[in-house]
Structure formats: C-alpha cells, structure tokens
Amino acid sequence: MSTEFQKVAHAAREAAAELAPLPRAPKDRALRTIADALVARAAEIVEANAADVERAREQGTSEAMIDRLRLDEARIAAVAEAVRQVADLPDPVGEVVRGTTLPNGLELRQLRVPLGVIGIIYEGRPNVTVDAAALCLKSGNAVLLRGSSSAYSSNTALVRIMQEALEATEVPAGAVQLVPGQTRDSVKELMRARGLVDVLIPRGGASLINAVVEESSVPVIETGVGNCHVYVDAEADVKLAVQILVNAKAQRPSVCNAAETFLVHEGVADAFVPRALEALREAGVTVHGDERIARYGEVVPATEDDFLAEYLSLDIAAAVVGSLEEAVAHIRRYGSGHTDAIVTRSQRAARRFVALVDSAAVAVNASTRFTDGGEFGFGAEIGISTQKLHARGPMGLPELTSTKWIYTGEGHLRTSEGTVVAG
Known part of the structure; x- marks a missing residue:
C-alpha cells in the first residue's frame, strides 16, 4: 500500500x-x-x-x-x-x-x-x-x-x-x-x-x-446493473401497456432503470404486439424479438445475449410467453434483480407477480423508470443496490x-x- x-x-x-x-x-x-x-x-x-x-x-x-x-x-x-x-x-x-x-x-x-x-x-x-x-x-x-x-x-x-x-x-x-x-x-x-x-x-x-x-x-x-423487464399480462389494458412500455424504454434509455426486455402473454399478443412495435419504432427503438414477436412485424432476431443485455440504448429485447409463470421464469433466468414491472387489470395476477419476482423493486401498472431515490421521496441516493443485504433498491x-x-x-x-x- x-x-x-x-x-x-x-x-x-x-x-x-x-x-x-x-x-x-x-x-x-x-x-x-x-x-x-x-x-x-x-x-x-x-x-x-x-x-x-x-x-x-x-x-x-x-x-x-x-x-x-x-x-x-x-x-x-x-x-x-x-x-x-x-x-x-x-x-x-x-x-x-x-x-x-x-x-x-x-x-x-x-x-x-x-x-x-x-x-x-x-x-x-x-x-x-x-x-x-x-x-x-x-x-x-x-x-x-x-x-x-x-x-x-x-x-x-x-x-x-x-x-x-x-x-x-x-x-x-x-x-x-x-x-x-x-x-x-x-x-x-x-x-x-x-x-x-x-x-x-x-x-x-x-x-x-x-x-x-x-x-x-x-x-x-x-x-445495480439494470436488465429491467416489462411483462404485459393477458388481462392488461393494451393502450396503457404500450404507454408504460415506451416510457420505460425510451424516456431515458441510458440509465439503469430503463426497460431492456418486454414480455407479452400470448393471450394478448395479437392486440398488443403490433401496436407496441409501431410505438417503439416511432420512438426510435430497435426491437430484438423472438420468433413469435417476429410474426407481427420486422424485428432483429433475438439471441441469448440480447435477453442478457443491459443495452443502455434505444434497443429492447422481446418475447411472447405462455403464462405469468413463464414470464417470471424468464426474468429469473435473464434479469439482474433491479426492477421488473407487470401491466395487468387482474389483482390476482399482480399479487402473484409481486410475490414471485425477486427483484429490488417491482412495479404494478407503472414504468420501471420510477426506481430512483428522488422519485421514492428519499431526496437523493448513492446508487441502487441489487443485493440482499441491509441496502436493497435506491x-x-x-x-x-x-x-x-x-x-x-x-x-x-x-x-x-x-x-x-x-x-
């Protein structure tokens, strides 16, 4: 020394x-x-x-x-x-x-x-x-x-x-x-x-x-590294889900609480994905989608690395899932434990998502962008912790x-x- x-x-x-x-x-x-x-x-x-x-x-x-x-x-x-x-x-x-x-x-x-x-x-x-x-x-x-x-x-x-x-x-x-x-x-x-x-x-x-x-x-x-997710549930309000997704990704893409992946339940995919792709395109976002997302429009084929990525740019990975449990399994596999959101009108789905997702912050019908000391009313923050010791979150x-x-x-x-x- x-x-x-x-x-x-x-x-x-x-x-x-x-x-x-x-x-x-x-x-x-x-x-x-x-x-x-x-x-x-x-x-x-x-x-x-x-x-x-x-x-x-x-x-x-x-x-x-x-x-x-x-x-x-x-x-x-x-x-x-x-x-x-x-x-x-x-x-x-x-x-x-x-x-x-x-x-x-x-x-x-x-x-x-x-x-x-x-x-x-x-x-x-x-x-x-x-x-x-x-x-x-x-x-x-x-x-x-x-x-x-x-x-x-x-x-x-x-x-x-x-x-x-x-x-x-x-x-x-x-x-x-x-x-x-x-x-x-x-x-x-x-x-x-x-x-x-x-x-x-x-x-x-x-x-x-x-x-x-x-x-x-x-x-x-x-x-925290922020590989944040937005999950659009089968019972989501489609218009609201599109607005939340675009805000979470494009409002300020270079920060750790910006969304890097969206997941959509197959039951609402037909109604949601085309509108989401159009809105993201208008916001300048490039979508890296799986095969099921690609059925709805032109996207960059997603790789394993895309789902692991913290882009910090106008890029987002996307996949269709068969259930809330499949969405949670995806988040557990690829997420960083920072912030993950669900958009749904079902209180039951919201409660189950909150119970199953093990992240520092979980959002219900709100953008991931609110995980921030100032937004939480703390006045300031030294950082956002993704560990599980005494300090977790902002x-x-x-x-x-x-x-x-x-x-x-x-x-x-x-x-x-x-x-x-x-x-």
Missing part, C-alpha cells in the same frame, strides 16, 4: 471518528458552506474541467460521453443546489430503529450510526464526486472517492474546494478525500484497504461492479448507516439463576 494512499485513508479514518458524534446542525451548516463554495469558485472548477474535456477529445471520446463529463456554471449551480437539498433531508443518525424494555428490566434500543469510512469507485460524471460526498457527510461518514481518470482534474478541484470549505466548519476537512493516482493500482489499493475502509460502493457498468465484487477484500454494497441516507445496540440497566447482573440487580 503506497504512502500516499495510507495518508489519505488514515486521514479519513480519523475524520470519521470526529464526524460520527456530530449532531445534525453542524453537518447541515457544513453542507451549505460547501454549496456556497462551489458556486463562488465555479470558474476554478470550469477551468479544471476544460482540461478533462480537452484530453477526452484528444483521445477520441464520443461527444455523448464528453457531454456527461462537461461542467459549466449552470451545472455547477445545480450540483450546489443538490447539496443544499441533502442538507434539508432528515438526519438518520441517532434514529431509534427498535426499542423495548426486556422482562428483566433492561432498556434496549437499536440506534442508527454511521458506517465509518466509505469508499466509492465510480465512472463518468464529476457531479457524482459532490453528490457522494454530501450524502456521506450528512450520514456521518468520511468518504474516499475514486472517480474516473477521465475526470481527474475536475475531481481534484472539487475535492480541494470541499476540503477548504470544511476547514471553516465543525466537520473535519479530512472527511472528504480523493484517492491519489489515476491507474488501476489506486483502485486496487482502495479494494484492499480492509481495516481502513469499512465498505465499498461501486457505481458504473457491469465490468466495474463485477471487478470490485470479485477482487475486493473490503465489504461491498453492490449497486440507497438513501438510512442505507449509509449501520446500527448499534444500547442496553441500560440499574446494576443488572447475569447469573446462572437469571438476572439480579446489584446494590
């Missing part, structure tokens, strides 16, 4: 211990101070970001990716406003999750506490640097940020500004750290920092997430906490005969 990495990791560890007991007010003041500093020093951020953009162009990066990388004063103002919104959210730290008085008289409480030091490995947009830092600080955690090398200049400037802003607050400046270096070695150091880092959260594509999960010795909260502030058990007695002693109270 390099000296540079050890320095920032130990600084984060020390800051986490100072930050954890702070009440809400100083954390909120610190976040608002960060927001003000970002706006006041926007020109500095734009200058650093311009270096990243120029380097990306020299490397032949697509304009779409460059747009994701670019920061201007308007975008910086939006990032700052997002930080203020985090400051306005309830503080989960100290919340009593459960509490009771035991038969022996001990008072027992389970409280939310910070996780400690959170490492975040992410790709692309530099706004994630600020979003992640704000969420971690609000939940009482220090953060080690390892963003994309393509945004290194931007991220360096953003972290420096946040640290300098924190110096004027009660929150320790060391609570926000940028992992030094731009090579894969720096990522490996973060993944091997067990004992210094309490948890890792990867945000990005499947290859990044899989690499972190497979190689990390630090516990990982796995955020991860807001509570998911960035653990718990602590506290029990209070009056001289309670445990003996072989039971509890006695001393004194």
Whole structure:
C-alpha cells in the first residue's frame, strides 16, 4: 500500500471518528458552506474541467460521453443546489430503529450510526464526486472517492474546494478525500484497504461492479446493473401497456432503470404486439424479438445475449410467453434483480407477480423508470443496490448507516439463576 494512499485513508479514518458524534446542525451548516463554495469558485472548477474535456477529445471520446463529463456554471449551480437539498433531508443518525424494555428490566434500543469510512469507485460524471460526498457527510461518514481518470482534474478541484470549505466548519476537512493516482493500482489499493475502509460502493457498468465484487477484500454494497423487464399480462389494458412500455424504454434509455426486455402473454399478443412495435419504432427503438414477436412485424432476431443485455440504448429485447409463470421464469433466468414491472387489470395476477419476482423493486401498472431515490421521496441516493443485504433498491441516507445496540440497566447482573440487580 503506497504512502500516499495510507495518508489519505488514515486521514479519513480519523475524520470519521470526529464526524460520527456530530449532531445534525453542524453537518447541515457544513453542507451549505460547501454549496456556497462551489458556486463562488465555479470558474476554478470550469477551468479544471476544460482540461478533462480537452484530453477526452484528444483521445477520441464520443461527444455523448464528453457531454456527461462537461461542467459549466449552470451545472455547477445545480450540483450546489443538490447539496443544499441533502442538507434539508432528515438526519438518520441517532434514529431509534427498535426499542423495548426486556422482562428483566433492561432498556434496549437499536440506534442508527454511521458506517465509518466509505469508499466509492465510480465512472463518468464529476457531479457524482459532490453528490457522494454530501450524502456521506450528512450520514456521518468520511468518504474516499475514486472517480474516473477521465475526470481527474475536475475531481481534484472539487475535492480541494470541499476540503477548504470544511476547514471553516465543525466537520473535519479530512472527511472528504480523493484517492491519489489515476491507474488501476489506486483502485486496487482502495479494494484492499480492509481495516481502513469499512465498505465499498461501486457505481458504473457491469465490468466495474463485477471487478470490485470479485477482487475486493473490503465489504461491498453492490449497486445495480439494470436488465429491467416489462411483462404485459393477458388481462392488461393494451393502450396503457404500450404507454408504460415506451416510457420505460425510451424516456431515458441510458440509465439503469430503463426497460431492456418486454414480455407479452400470448393471450394478448395479437392486440398488443403490433401496436407496441409501431410505438417503439416511432420512438426510435430497435426491437430484438423472438420468433413469435417476429410474426407481427420486422424485428432483429433475438439471441441469448440480447435477453442478457443491459443495452443502455434505444434497443429492447422481446418475447411472447405462455403464462405469468413463464414470464417470471424468464426474468429469473435473464434479469439482474433491479426492477421488473407487470401491466395487468387482474389483482390476482399482480399479487402473484409481486410475490414471485425477486427483484429490488417491482412495479404494478407503472414504468420501471420510477426506481430512483428522488422519485421514492428519499431526496437523493448513492446508487441502487441489487443485493440482499441491509441496502436493497435506491440507497438513501438510512442505507449509509449501520446500527448499534444500547442496553441500560440499574446494576443488572447475569447469573446462572437469571438476572439480579446489584446494590
């Protein structure tokens, strides 16, 4: 482990211990101070970001990716406003999750506490640097940020500004750290920092997430690859089903909660598929369909890989199924456990689908696009988890906490005969 990495990791560890007991007010003041500093020093951020953009162009990066990388004063103002919104959210730290008085008289409480030091490995947009830092600080955690090398200049400037802003607050400046270096070695150091880092959260594509999960010795909260499905049931309202499908696929195709496959019950296929193919074509979507879908119109023949794909583009796989159970079996085989939807007028079918589909979110007569921390009313999210540990689905502030058990007695002693109270 390099000296540079050890320095920032130990600084984060020390800051986490100072930050954890702070009440809400100083954390909120610190976040608002960060927001003000970002706006006041926007020109500095734009200058650093311009270096990243120029380097990306020299490397032949697509304009779409460059747009994701670019920061201007308007975008910086939006990032700052997002930080203020985090400051306005309830503080989960100290919340009593459960509490009771035991038969022996001990008072027992389970409280939310910070996780400690959170490492975040992410790709692309530099706004994630600020979003992640704000969420971690609000939940009482220090953060080690390892963003994309393509945004290194931007991220360096953003972290420096946040640290300098924190110096004027009660929150320790060391609570926000940028992992030094731009090579894969720096990522490996973060993944091997067990004992210094309490948890890792990867945000990005499947290859990044899989690499972190497979190689990390630090516990990982796995955020979601989104192979999301829309199942159109035999008793679906066809018009509604078409509208939901097009929204789920085409409203914003490059995100993890966009639909990547639609399944249609054979009993409604004649009525639904022709209208769906036409609507998807008008939205610019290419359909990769099985043989039964192909009977209704021109499609690209679907392969096994199509049903496994997270396209993140204007493409969608499609198949006709013989029953709800067959649809569920397809989702279990090919899905990623992110979000899956059913469109139906049957309460029985809806209840059965919800019971059988084992995903982080299940939608009934609604687009998959609603699986999002903001849409769920959390105010913000650090990512969407598809695992089955304490955090599943959109991860807001509570998911960035653990718990602590506290029990209070009056001289309670445990003996072989039971509890006695001393004194």
